Every structure is written in structure tokens, then in C-alpha cells.
Amino acid sequence: MATSIGSPGVSLSINGNVYLVDADPQTSLLTVLREHLDLTGSKYGCGEGQCGACTVLIDGKAQRSCITRVGAVANKKIITIEGIGSGDRLHPVQQAFLDEGAMQCAYCTSGMIMSAVALLRINSAPQENEIIDFMEGNICRCGTYSRIIRAVQRAAKMMSAYVAAKGAAR
Amino acid sequence: MSEKSNSQVVLEPERYELTAPAPYHFDLDRREFFKFLGAGVVVFSVLKTAAAGQESGGRQWRGDALPKEIDAWLHIGENGKVTVYTGKVEVGQNIRTSLTQAVAEELSVPMDNIELIMGDTQLTPFDMGTFGSRTTPTMNLQLRKVASAARDVLINLAAAQWKADPQHLVAADGKITDPAGKRSVEYAALMKGQQLTEMLPAQDPLIPAADWKVAGTSAAKVDGHEFVTGKHRYPSDQKVPGMWYGKVLRPEAFGATLVSLDTQKADQMGVTVVHDGNFVGVAAPSTAQAEAAVAAIQAEWKAEPQPSNKELFDYLRKNPAEGHDPTGDGDRYDRGSVDPAMASADHKLQQTYKVSYIAHVPLEPRAALAKWDGDSLTVWTGTQRPFGVRGQLAEAFRIPEEHVRVLMPDTGAAYGGKHTGETAIEAARLARAAKRPVKVVWTREEEFTWAYFRPAGVIDVVSGVRNDGTITAWEFHNYNSGSAGIRTYYDIPNQRIVFHPTKMPLRQGSYRALAATANHFARESHMDELAHQVKMDPLEFRLKNLKDERLRAVFQAAAKQFGWGNRDKTLDGWGFGMGGGYEKLGYVATFAEVHVDRKSGDVKVARVVSAFECGAIVNPDNLRNQIEGSNVQGLGGALFEAIAFENGKILNGRLSEYRVPRFSDLPVLQTVLIDRKDLPSVGAGECPMVGVAPAIANAIFDATGVRLRSMPLVPEGLKA
Numbered sequence: 001m002a003t004s005i006g007s008p009g010v011s012l013s014i015n016g017n018v019y020l021v022d023a024d025p026q027t028s029l030l031t032v033l034r035e036h037l038d039l040t041g042s043k044y045g046c047g048e049g050q051c052g053a054c055t056v057l058i059d060g061k062a063q064r065s066c067i068t069r070v071g072a073v074a075n076k077k078i079i080t081i082e083g084i085g086s087g088d089r090l091h092p093v094q095q096a097f098l099d100e101g102a103m104q105c106a107y108c109t110s111g112m113i114m115s116a117v118a119l120l121r122i123n124s125a126p127q128e129n130e131i132i133d134f135m136e137g138n139i140c141r142c143g144t145y146s147r148i149i150r151a152v153q154r155a156a157k158m159m160s161a162y163v164a165a166k167g168a169a170r
Numbered sequence: 171m172s173e174k175s176n177s178q179v180v181l182e183p184e185r186y187e188l189t190a191p192a193p194y195h196f197d198l199d200r201r202e203f204f205k206f207l208g209a210g211v212v213v214f215s216v217l218k219t220a221a222a223g224q225e226s227g228g229r230q231w232r233g234d235a236l237p238k239e240i241d242a243w244l245h246i247g248e249n250g251k252v253t254v255y256t257g258k259v260e261v262g263q264n265i266r267t268s269l270t271q272a273v274a275e276e277l278s279v280p281m282d283n284i285e286l287i288m289g290d291t292q293l294t295p296f297d298m299g300t301f302g303s304r305t306t307p308t309m310n311l312q313l314r315k316v317a318s319a320a321r322d323v324l325i326n327l328a329a330a331q332w333k334a335d336p337q338h339l340v341a342a343d344g345k346i347t348d349p350a351g352k353r354s355v356e357y358a359a360l361m362k363g364q365q366l367t368e369m370l371p372a373q374d375p376l377i378p379a380a381d382w383k384v385a386g387t388s389a390a391k392v393d394g395h396e397f398v399t400g401k402h403r404y405p406s407d408q409k410v411p412g413m414w415y416g417k418v419l420r421p422e423a424f425g426a427t428l429v430s431l432d433t434q435k436a437d438q439m440g441v442t443v444v445h446d447g448n449f450v451g452v453a454a455p456s457t458a459q460a461e462a463a464v465a466a467i468q469a470e471w472k473a474e475p476q477p478s479n480k481e482l483f484d485y486l487r488k489n490p491a492e493g494h495d496p497t498g499d500g501d502r503y504d505r506g507s508v509d510p511a512m513a514s515a516d517h518k519l520q521q522t523y524k525v526s527y528i529a530h531v532p533l534e535p536r537a538a539l540a541k542w543d544g545d546s547l548t549v550w551t552g553t554q555r556p557f558g559v560r561g562q563l564a565e566a567f568r569i570p571e572e573h574v575r576v577l578m579p580d581t582g583a584a585y586g587g588k589h590t591g592e593t594a595i596e597a598a599r600l601a602r603a604a605k606r607p608v609k610v611v612w613t614r615e616e617e618f619t620w621a622y623f624r625p626a627g628v629i630d631v632v633s634g635v636r637n638d639g640t641i642t643a644w645e646f647h648n649y650n651s652g653s654a655g656i657r658t659y660y661d662i663p664n665q666r667i668v669f670h671p672t673k674m675p676l677r678q679g680s681y682r683a684l685a686a687t688a689n690h691f692a693r694e695s696h697m698d699e700l701a702h703q704v705k706m707d708p709l710e711f712r713l714k715n716l717k718d719e720r721l722r723a724v725f726q727a728a729a730k731q732f733g734w735g736n737r738d739k740t741l742d743g744w745g746f747g748m749g750g751g752y753e754k755l756g757y758v759a760t761f762a763e764v765h766v767d768r769k770s771g772d773v774k775v776a777r778v779v780s781a782f783e784c785g786a787i788v789n790p791d792n793l794r795n796q797i798e799g800s801n802v803q804g805l806g807g808a809l810f811e812a813i814a815f816e817n818g819k820i821l822n823g824r825l826s827e828y829r830v831p832r833f834s835d836l837p838v839l840q841t842v843l844i845d846r847k848d849l850p851s852v853g854a855g856e857c858p859m860v861g862v863a864p865a866i867a868n869a870i871f872d873a874t875g876v877r878l879r880s881m882p883l884v885p886e887g888l889k890a
Contacts, residue, residue, distance in 0.1 A: 027458060035415070035457060040407035041400020043582070045533045046614040050825035053533055081400035094398040098390065101791050104799055105262025106397035107404060107533040107582030132833040139825070141533045141583055142262050143802025144795060145836045 010074050014039070015083025025071025030054045032070045033080060041081035041110045045139070052138030055111035055118075056080045062118035064137075081110040084117060092162070093117050096155035097148070104142035112138050116152045124163075125156050200367055210247040210361045211327075213320045214240050215312045215370040240295045242312045244273065244320055250344060250358030252277060252284045254316075257297020258309050259289035259554060260580040261532075261588070263855045264792045265305045267392045271788060272310045275377060275385040276317035278341045279357065281392065289556040289578030299555035301586060301680060303754035303853025306788060310851060314385075318377075319370050327360045379786035379847040386847075388791030393580070404582050405552035406537035406611045413539065414442075416600040416610040417460040419450040419467055420620065423818025424677070426473035435466040442604040443467070451596060453604035457611075477675045478816035483524050483628050486649045491671035501653055501671070506664035511643035515634025517703050522630050523692035524880040525651055526812035527623040527676055531830055534582020535617035540597035541607040546573045551594045552581030559591030566595045567602075585803070586680035587621055618823030623813055624681030625674070627651020629692040634664075639706045639714050646693070650674070652685025655860060658693060659752050660715040676815060682800075683856040686753040687807065687863060691881060694749035694864030698871065708748060708868065709734055720757045720783055720846075725750055727842045728759040728781035743767060744776075745873025749864030755852035756784040760801070760861030762837075764869040771887025775805055775835070775866055781842040782858050785849035797858040798839045804862030806831040810885045 012019045014037070021036050028047075033039040033056070042065055045053035049064035056065045057079040084091040090098075093116045103109045112135070119126055119134045126134070131152050140148065203212065245253045254273055260266045266286050274281045287293050289300075297309075321341045328346035329336035332353065340347045347354040379386060396402040421428075431450060433443045441454035441463045450467060454460035477485045512518060538551035547567065553559045556576040564571040576594070593610050601608035612620070627650045634643035644662040653669040681687075701711035709729055716722055728748070729735070737746045743766050750759030763777040778801045787793055810829050814821040822828045863881055871877050876888065 024458065031457060034407075038409060040403065040409075043404075043534070044406065044611065045535075046825040048614075048824060048826055051533065085399060090395070090398065097398050098394045101388075101391065101795055103262075103391070103394075103397060104264065104795060105533070105581065105583035106402070107262075109397050110400045113398060132836070136833050139533065139830060139832060141531055141585075141803070141830060143799035143831065145802060145831075145833050146798060146839055147795065149833075149836075 010070050012070065012074060012078060013076065014078045015080060021070070023070055025069060027070050029056070029065040029068040029070050029073055029078070033065060039080055039082055043107055043110060045108070045111075050137070050139075051108070051111075052115060052135075053108050053111040055114040055138065057114060057118055060118070060121055062115045079114075081114060084113070091117065092158040093120065093152070093155040096151040096158060100147045100151040100154060102144055102147035102151040104144055108138060108140045108142075112140065112148055116148075116155065119152065120156055120159060124160060126152065128153075200365075203367070204365045207245050207253070208247050209363055209365055210245055211320060211323050211364055211366045211368065212243060212245050213316050213323065213368045213370065215242040215316045216240055241297070242295055242309065242316055244313070244316045246320060246324075246357060246361055248358060248361045250279075250283060250356060250361065252279055253287060254284060254313060255287045255294045256309055256313065257289055257294045257557060258305050259300045259556065259578045261300065261552075261554065261584040262582075263305070263796065264391060264789070265300075265309075266580065267389055268306065268788045268792065269310060269313055270392050271385045271387070271389050272314045273317040275382055276314045277321050279344045281384065281389060283344065286392075288580075290575070291556050291560045291577075292575045296557055299558055299589065301554055301589070303756070303856045306784075306851050306853040307755060310788065314376050315370055318375075319368060323366060323368050324357055324360055327364070328355055331355070331360070379851070385788050386786070386790075388789055403579055404534055404537070405539070405550055405579050406534055406582070408537075408539040408550045408579065408609065410539065410541060410607045413607040413609055414453045414455055414600075414604055415457040415460050416451055416453045416597055416608045417457070417464045418596050418610070419452075419464050419469060420616065421448070421473070422471040423473035424476060425818060426471035429470040429472045431470075432468040436463040439463045439466065442600065444600055444603045446599065449596075449599060451600050453600040453606075453608045473818050476818040479526070479812070479814050482526070482626055482675060485675055486626065486628050486672045489673040491673060501669035503657055503665065503667040508643050508645055508664045508666040511664035512632065512634040512645070515642050516637045517635050517700075518632070519635070519696070519700055519703060520630070520632045521696060521699060521879060522628060523688075523695060524629070525627045525688040525691065526881060527626040527678070527815070528681070528807050528811045529618055529623055529813055529828065530585045530587030530621070530681060531617070531825075531828070532583035532585060532587055535612040535614060536588065536593040536621065537609070537611040538591075538593040538597040539607060539609040540594065540601040542598070542601055542605075545569055546575075547598055548575045548577070549594045549598060550577045550579060551591065551597075552584070553578055553588050553591060553594070554584050554586070555589050558589065559594050562591040563594055563598060567598065585682040586684070589680055590622070592620065614825060615823045618828065619820045622677040622679035624807075625651045625678040625685065626676075627685065627688045629688060631692055631696045633696060633700060635700050635704055637704065639701075639704045639711050641700065641715050648685065648689060648692075651688040654684035655686030655689040655751065655753050659718055659721055660697070660712070661717050662715070676813070682803070683753060683859045686751075686856070686860045687804065688881070690749060690751045690753070690860040691863040691867070694751065694861065695867050695879060698747065698864070698868040699877065712748075718752070721750065721752055721759075723844060724757045724759040724781040724783055727844060728761050728779050731781065731840055731842045732761040732763075732779040734761065743873055745869040745871065747865045747868025747870070747872055749861040749868065751860050753857040753860050756782065756854055756857035758782050758858050758861050760858075760865040762862070762865035762869045764866060764873055766870060766873045766888055768874065768888065768890035771884075771889035773809065773870065773884045773888050775809070775837040775869075777838040777840065778805075778862065778865070779840045779842070780858055780861070781844060782854065783844035783846060784854045784857070785851045786847045787843060787845045788851050790843060790845075793843060793854050794841050796854045797841050800856075800858035801839055801862050802831050802836065804859040805835060805837070805866070808863035808866045808881060808883055809835075810882045812882050812885060
């Protein structure tokens with residue numbers, strides 16, 4: 001959506017790109033992502049921060065974009081599901097979700113992956129109860145929770161192995 | 171139009187799902203077909219009745235006219251790519267994968283070479299809908315037959331080319347090979363310049379399950395990459411150029427009619443306002459503008475007083491459906507003589523079980539994008555019945571069905587809750603007025619309020635049993651919740667089983683497993699009560715009254731995995747229970763281990779063991795996934811899910827108010843699969859759910875001595 005004259009506009013850094021968006025600062029980040037920027041990987045599920053389908057990273061932390069006002073995140077670093085892989089290469093968490101078959105309808109999957117990425121940033125080897133606590137705000141109505149837990153742990157191992165290999169190569 | 175869009179299209183799934191399919195009328199002729207598809211081979215599967223009329227014609231369809239009643243078809247193109255067309259849809263049950271496996275198996279091509287076109291009313295054959303766990307027993311089999319016939323066509327083409335005996339040629343890895351002549355040809359090469367149409371032969375031998383190489387394996391989810399990268403476009407993600415966003419003004423209460431309306435402010439906001447009878451909606455360049463305009467509309471509604479969930483069960487008992495004779499025999503099953511058997515039983519037990527209304531809560535709410543082109547309408551929407559929604563649209567706008575195309579992108583779940591086309595009609599009505607494409611995505615509150623619910627019910631059970639544990643009499647009355655799974659699989663000589671339709675306090679319809687969940691809850695809870703009354707072990711008591719070998723097998727397998735015989739009965743606060751049954755051609759036994767803290771009231775389901783049998787398994791890992799998911803979803807309805815309502819309003823229509831299972835509710839899930847390669851494959855999306863609630867209720871009784879007979883069992887916990 002083009003910026004019109006006289007409109008304040010909001011500048012957003014998303015997945016390394018800077019966007020000038022013609023939106024009221026009160027608009028939710030989710031609406032801006034989906035409607036203004038056509039970044040539809042983040043999903044609407046409840047509009048009240050209860051289901052986690054809209055989860056994105058803001059300055060590295062998992063946040064519910066449906067209850068985040070876009071005016072509050074100007075100048076912050078926003079990462080969405082579209083921004084975590086590199087080219088055709090999947091992020092280890094994405095790969096682990098595939099390896100564990102951790103989805104059915106997969107509508108929750110973007111939000112689950114973003115929460116898991118945020119968790120693994122602060123805890124590189126989470127125990128099952130730590131995953132449950134951290135991801136309690138993400139709903140999978142199809143009920144694939146046990147697979148998601150396994151996927152997060154698998155991703156943690158993949159990432160640790162990568163870090164160790166990098167360390168060894170140094 | 172407005173009456174149509176707002177009227178409560180009451181679904182009676184128990185009967186509705188048994189309706190015979192209307193024949194599909196194919197509009198293309200042969201030449202148009204190949205113009206659309208490109209050269210190659212097309213194989214059709216034709217409905218049995220239609221095939222019978224064509225017997226004399228042989229297998230080859232030589233004229234330009236195509237058979238009228240096709241239920242699946244497949245095309246192999248000049249590039250060797252296989253495209254399969256089916257009216258079934260993907261809502262997370264993973265049939266895009268399992269159907270692809272079936273085709274890959276019979277046609278001997280890699281899964282990557284196969285694409286499924288699903289649920290597009292213009293391209294795919296008519297299909298009643300994706301429900302009732304019918305995809306695996308019917309469509310999977312149909313596609314296997316179609317693929318098998320296609321393989322024969324390819325073999326015959328190669329045989330003709332080589333002047334070889336087709337009997338000696340082998341199809342494998344996308345090639346036809348002549349082992350004797352040591353030559354082979356790829357499918358793609360055989361397709362060059364071909365325009366062959368083939369009708370499915372009456373009988374073609376299929377590859378037996380014991381010899382499956384692709385089917386029967388845990389093939390990874392087709393398009394999995396699209397889902398983990400967020401690239402897949404669900405219905406709510408659809409976008410076309412020039413599209414606006416729609417919002418509908420909702421009445422204050424169910425069944426309300428509009429008394430007065432003032433749209434003056436909204437009219438001046440640069441949006442399109444539609445007022446058509448009771449339908450009031452807005453289309454605008456953005457959702458924010460549409461919401462603002464709807465908020466600016468002043469409306470006054472009038473509604474009749476309506477019952478609340480507090481008087482729900484009384485209401486169901488006292489309000490039989492109009493025109494229904496409760497003594498009639500439309501929904502009843504009688505066997506032997508119940509009354510004398512009951513009178514002469516050593517023990518008699520009478521109990522009542524209740525089930526509340528619950529919501530499906532598919533994580534993706536209803537969504538539709540509608541686009542008019544003159545009098546022709548195209549709608550992208552998430553529905554289990556694209557052809558049903560096409561009919562609803564045609565009726566709502568009084569246009570021929572041929573002018574309506576409904577497409578169903580793989581959708582964010584349904585669980586039986588997306589049979590209807592409300593959102594499609596709303597988007598189409600707004601798009602017609604706005605003269606541009608319009609998308610309507612329901613909010614969570616709208617999905618909670620204006621969709622439909624799993625029927626609540628009251629179930630009375632009276633039974634007679636001998637001292638030795640033989641059940642001699644069984645009387646079972648279900649009010650409103652439905653007749654799916656109402657019959658008992660226990661061997662009881664005297665039975666009276668009746669379904670009593672009632673007036674419906676809320677709009678109700680299909681939900682995964684339909685009434686089988688309620689009926690199994692009542693039956694399997696009652697079995698547990700009877701076992702205690704005659705002081706028998708609940709497993710032993712069931713097996714004593716059960717002859718069905720397949721059902722006995724799952725009970726025994728689950729008991730073994732659970733360690734039923736060695737369970738520690740001395741642990742304070744811990745309890746163990748079971749439930750099981752037969753539904754949608756599958757067999758399940760579910761055992762649960764619960765912990766109840768009577769001080770805090772916390773009830774935790776610690777472990778659930780399921781044994782499941784559905785014939786020859788098509789995809790073991792996906793089957794496990796479905797069973798695990800059924801247990802988790804079933805646990806919500808068993809423990810805490812319930813819709814609260816009053817006077818035509820939903821009181822807890824948000825996720826902050828309506829609790830669904832979360833990570834912390836997850837039990838340890840253990841699944842035993844019984845793979846019967848000698849039996850036809852059947853569905854698994856529903857049956858595994860029916861044992862969970864009674865297993866938990868029986869385990870809670872075992873832990874506490876408290877018998878809970880109303881679902882949800884412990885919405886507020888279970889304090890001493």
C-alpha cells in the first residue's frame with residue numbers, strides 16, 4: 001500500500017528489509033504483515049494473544065503480532081516465518097518439524113516454529129517441561145503437541161551439533 | 171438473499187451424511203479435455219451405476235462424449251507428470267499424502283511426479299464432501315484402481331510399440347521394462363502425441379497390501395516444505411488484485427430480525443454498504459475501514475427469548491422435535507424382549523449421562539474470497555463440501571451451478587465444522603455490490619458464535635445383568651446428540667435403543683466422530699459401573715460380553731501395552747480406566763491413567779494408551795499422528811470444553827474464555843497399531859476419539875470413587 005501525502009506512515013524493519021507502511025500506528029502488526037505487506041505466513045487465530053498463530057520475533061523475543069501495535073515496533077527488528085530460513089535452506093527448527101511430522105493442518109506451524117526459535121535462542125537444550133512452559137501460549141488444535149516437543153528437541157541437537165562443528169573447525 | 175444468508179441451515183449430519191451422491195455431469199468433451207490437459211492418457215473411474223450401462227462399450231472410450239458420472243480421474247502428461255483429480259479436500263488429515271501414496275504404489279511412479287488437484291468444482295469430479303472417514307475406504311481405493319488401470323494402458327502402449335506380449339512387461343520406477351528383450355521406455359516417452367481416454371475396467375487386480383512398497387510406509391507430508399516456510403496459502407491468505415475486505419454486522423442474538431437500521435455515517439466512509447433483508451455488511455479497501463464502517467452502523471434487533479445452558483438438559487428432555495413421534499420407530503433398534511429380561515436380572519442399573527455443546531475451534535476461522543465475472547462467480551473457501559457450497563451459492567444468487575466455481579485451498583482444519591458456506595455467501599454478496607473481489611475472514615468470536623456446534627445430549631441407560639457378569643438387557647435412549655455409534659457391540663440378547671430428536675437450542679451439526687463420542691461415553695461409562703456392581707474387573711467384564719474378535723483384539727493389545735494387569739491400585743490419587751468401541755469401520759481401545767489432587771482439585775491425565783485397527787495401514791506415522799491428535803482433542807471435550815449460552819448469545823466465544831487443550835494438558839501418548847494387511851484400509855480421523863472420554867471418567871472414578879456422568883467432567887477441577 002503506497003504512502004499517501006499527509007499520512008504519518010510507519011517505518012518497519014522486517015526480515016532485514018525496511019518498509020514504509022501507510023498505517024495507523026494503532027493497527028496491529030499482524031494486520032500490517034498480512035494485509036499491507038502480503039506476508040501471510042503469520043496467521044490470525046484469535047486476535048487476543050491467546051493462540052500464538054501470529055507469533056513473530058521482535059528484537060529476538062517471541063511476541064504475538066495480533067496484539068502488538070505497529071507504532072510500538074518501529075525501529076525494532078522484526079523476524080517472521082518468511083525470514084528465518086536462508087534461500088532454499090530451511091532453518092533447523094523448520095527441518096525438525098518436517099522430520100518429526102509435527103503438524104496436521106499446519107495452520108499453527110508458523111507460530112510454533114517462531115516460538116521454538118525464540119526458545120532455542122535463550123535455552124540451547126530445553127527439557128520437556130521447559131518447552132511446555134515456554135510454548136503454553138501456542139495452540140495446536142489438531143493436537144500434535146508431543147511431536148512439536150520432539151521437533152524442538154531435535155532442532156536443539158541439530159543446532160548444537162552445528163555449533164560444535166563450527167567450533168572444531170576454528 | 172438475506173433470508174438465505176442469515177437463515178440457520180440446520181444440518182442433520184446423522185442422516186445427511188447418508189444421502190446418496192448426486193451424479194456428476196461432466197461438461198467437457200474429449201477434445202476440450204486434451205486442449206486443457208495437453209496430450210497424454212486420461213483414466214476415469216465411473217460410478218458403478220453408470221459403468222453398468224456402458225458394459226457393451228468395452229474399456230476404451232472412443233467417442234468425443236465423456237461418461238457422465240465420473241468419481242475420479244487421472245492424467246499422465248507428455249512430461250510423465252501424473253495429475254490426479256479428486257473432489258476430496260485436505261484439512262490436516264493428510265489425505266493429500268496418503269492418496270498420493272496410493273497412486274504412486276499402483277502406477278509405480280515416484281510420489282514427486284504426482285500432483286493432486288483437490289476440491290475444485292470446475293476441475294474435479296463431484297464429491298459429496300470430506301467427512302465420515304470415507305476418504306480411505308472409498309477414494310483411496312478408487313484412485314488405486316484408476317492408477318492400476320493407467321499402468322495397464324502404459325504396458326499395452328509399450329507392448330504395441332515393441333510388438334511384445336504385455337503379459338511379459340513390467341511397470342516400475344516410471345518405466346515399462348521388457349526383461350526378456352532387455353529394453354525399457356519411460357512413461358513420458360510413451361505419452362508423446364497420445365490422446366487416449368480409458369474407462370476403469372470393472373475389475374483390475376490391485377497390489378496386495380503385503381506387497382506394498384510406497385503405500386504402507388510413513389511417507390513424509392506432501393508439500394511439507396510449503397507449510398514450515400509459511401508459503402502455503404490457506405483460504406484466509408488468498409488475495410487477488412483489486413480485492414476489498416468484508417465485514418458483516420452480526421445480530422444481537424440468534425434468530426434476531428432487524429427492526430431499524432441507520433447506515434448514514436457508514437455510507438459516507440468511502441465503503442460499500444449492503445443492506446439486504448437481515449443481511450447488513452460492508453466492503454472496504456482495508457479490514458480496519460470495514461470494521462470502522464460496521465461500527466458506525468446503528469441497528470436495532472428483535473429476538474425471541476431462548477434457553478440457556480443452565481436448563482439445557484431439562485430442555486432437551488422436554489422438547490421433542492416437532493412432528494416427531496417419540497414412540498415411532500424411525501430411529502430405534504429392538505432385539506429380544508427387554509422388559510421381561512430386565513425384570514428377571516440379578517442386578518438392574520439405571521443412569522443418565524450428559525454431554526454439553528462444544529465448539530470445533532479450527533485454528534483457521536471460516537474465510538472466503540469471492541470474485542464475480544459477469545454472472546459467473548468464483549469463490550476460494552475452506553469447506554469440507556466444495557460442491558455443497560457451490561449449490562448454496564447457486565441457490566443464494568439464483569444462478570446455475572455451472573456459473574459457480576468453488577476452490578478449496580488446503581485449509582486450517584475443520585473437524586466436521588466446515589460443511590457450510592456462510593462465509594462464501596457473505597463474500598459473494600458483498601463482492602456483487604462492491605463490483606470487485608471481496609474477502610471475508612471471520613473473527614474468532616464470529617467462528618465461535620455463527621458456525622455450528624457439536625450437539626448436546628442426554629442419554630438414559632438401563633441395564634440388567636446376571637451375577638456371573640452376563641448382561642441380559644440393555645435399554646439406551648439418546649436425546650438430541652445423535653445416532654452415530656448408538657448401537658452396542660456387546661452381545662446382549664435383549665435391547666431397546668432409541669434416538670429421540672429434540673428441538674435444538676443452538677445451531678448444531680457435524681463434529682469429528684459425531685454422536686459416537688457421546689454414545690461411547692455413556693455406554694463405556696455404564697459398562698464400568700456394571701463391572702463394579704458385579705465386582706468384576708472392567709476388562710474381564712467387557713470381554714465376557716464381547717464376541718467381536720477385532721474389538722477384543724484392540725482391548726487386549728491396549729491392556730497389554732498399558733500394563734492393566736500390573737497396575738498399582740494402592741497409589742493415592744491415581745486411577746486407571748478404559749473405554750473403546752467400533753466406529754466408522756475402525757476399532758479402538760483407549761486406556762487412561764489419571765492423577766487427581768483433591769486438595770487443589772487438579773485433574774491430570776498422565777498417560778493414554780490407544781490400540782487401533784483400521785485394516786491395512788496406508789501410512790503408519792500419519793495414523794499415529796491422527797490417533798494422538800484424536801486423544802488430545804478428545805481430552806478437551808472430556809475434561810473442560812463447554813459452550814455457555816443464554817438467550818441467543820454465546821457467553822464464552824473467545825479463546826481466553828473457552829479452554830482448549832494446550833501443551834501442559836498433554837498426557838504421555840502410547841499407540842499400538844494393529845496392521846491387518848488382509849483387510850481393506852479404512853479411515854482413522856474419527857474412531858480413535860471415541861474411547862478417550864469414558865477412559866478418563868472411569869479412571870477418575872478409580873482414583874476418587876466419584877462417578878462423573880456429565881461431559882465436560884471437571885471444568886472446575888475436582889475438589890474434595
